[in-house]
Amino acid sequence: MIDVEEILSKMNLNQKINYDRVMQ
Secondary structure (H helix, E strand, C coil): CCCHHHHHHHCCHHHHHHHHHHHC
């Protein structure tokens, strides 16, 4: 299982925004 919070913590802000938009 993927640790989403760990991944997000390693991303920059733009990547996090893009990821959040995809997950919605």
